[in-house]
Amino acid sequence: MGSTAAQMVIDNADFDLVGVYDARSKDQNLGEDARFSGQDVPAFHDLTTIKTDATVWIDFTIPTAVYENAKFAINHGISPVIGTTGMTDEQVADLQKLAKAKQVGGLIAPNFGISAVLLMQFAQQAAKYFPDVEIIEMHHDDKIDSPSGTAISTAKKIAEVRKPKQQGNPDATETLPGARGAEYEGMRIHAVRLPGLVAHEEVMFGSPGEGLTIRQDSFDRISFMTGVKVAVGKINQYHELMIGLENLL
Ligand SMILES: NC(=O)C1=CN([C@@H]2O[C@H](COP(=O)(O)OP(=O)(O)OC[C@H]3O[C@@H](n4cnc5c(N)ncnc54)[C@H](OP(=O)(O)O)[C@@H]3O)[C@@H](O)[C@H]2O)C=CC1
Numbered sequence: 001m002g003s004t005a006a007q008m009v010i011d012n013a014d015f016d017l018v019g020v021y022d023a024r025s026k027d028q029n030l031g032e033d034a035r036f037s038g039q040d041v042p043a044f045h046d047l048t049t050i051k052t053d054a055t056v057w058i059d060f061t062i063p064t065a066v067y068e069n070a071k072f073a074i075n076h077g078i079s080p081v082i083g084t085t086g087m088t089d090e091q092v093a094d095l096q097k098l099a100k101a102k103q104v105g106g107l108i109a110p111n112f113g114i115s116a117v118l119l120m121q122f123a124q125q126a127a128k129y130f131p132d133v134e135i136i137e138m139h140h141d142d143k144i145d146s147p148s149g150t151a152i153s154t155a156k157k158i159a160e161v162r163k164p165k166q167q168g169n170p171d172a173t174e175t176l177p178g179a180r181g182a183e184y185e186g187m188r189i190h191a192v193r194l195p196g197l198v199a200h201e202e203v204m205f206g207s208p209g210e211g212l213t214i215r216q217d218s219f220d221r222i223s224f225m226t227g228v229k230v231a232v233g234k235i236n237q238y239h240e241l242m243i244g245l246e247n248l249l
């Protein structure tokens with residue numbers, strides 16, 4: 001995602017790529033990477049050595065790095081646009097407090113794809129009428145965190161409108177532990193990891209005699225760039241850290 005985002009910034013005449021950061025790379029310049037030959041963009045490997053006049057920080061890293069990265073950005077007046085998933089609710093709340101204190105705009109979006117944003121909205125609408133729901137997220141097998149940030153966000157949005165309900169048979173048992181997936185407020189979330197997949201989600205609703213399935217597919221990582229582009233273009237107009245791309249659409 002980092003290189004896809006870097007390419008998007010390079011390709012956009014309104015943006016200027018002024019630096020890249022990867023704690024584990026040894027390159028001193030992005031141009032040393034064959035995919036970006038000809039580019040002259042400084043590469044940083046340690047937060048303490050970053051010197052930049054950047055106005056926006058795009059973060060697609062790992063769950064254990066994103067909190068410190070976002071804190072660094074906000075403390076330096078740089079607006080974070082965060083796609084990295086896996087932060088705790090406490091970490092997100094901390095960053096929101098910091099952004100408010102520093103009056104820095106920012107966005108955390110569990111999914112920058114328009115199809116996923118719409119799926120979450122449609123699922124929230126359907127949950128008012130169908131309280132019995134199962135979420136199935138499907139991703140490539142390099143993904144570290146599960147369930148996906150999108151699945152957690154979908155469950156949270158559904159929980160805002162759904163009548164509290166413990167689904168299924170109260171006497172149900174699991175012959176193999178985990179067979180029924182993770183649980184969020186009585187809903188079940190299942191995480192599939194397979195080579196060949198990119199990022200996909202289905203929300204299944206069931207009711208006596210009928211069912212509704214809502215599905216979205218990211219077939220290519222380029223699908224996330226529509227939202228990242230919107231966020232990078234607008235985020236400096238804000239003074240708080242928002243959650244969800246829908247805030248900017
Ligand atoms: N919100 C959205 O729309 C989307 C969100 N995501 C999320 O974005 C994140 C990244 O996904 P993806 O690109 O597939 O994952 P990758 O594992 O391919 O990339 C993670 C990158 O982070 C780098 N990295 C590792 N440690 C650090 C560190 N301490 N500081 C800075 N960079 C570091 C890695 O470097 P190295 O290669 O050297 O190890 C790697 O380049 C995940 O959390 C994923 O869920 C993904 C797609 C869309």
Ligand SMILES: O=C(O)C1=N[C@H](C(=O)O)C[C@H](O)C1
Binds near residue numbers: 111139149198199
């Ligand atoms: O790791 C991924 O690939 C993705 N992660 C995000 C998530 O956890 O929801 C967004 C998208 O599903 C792709």
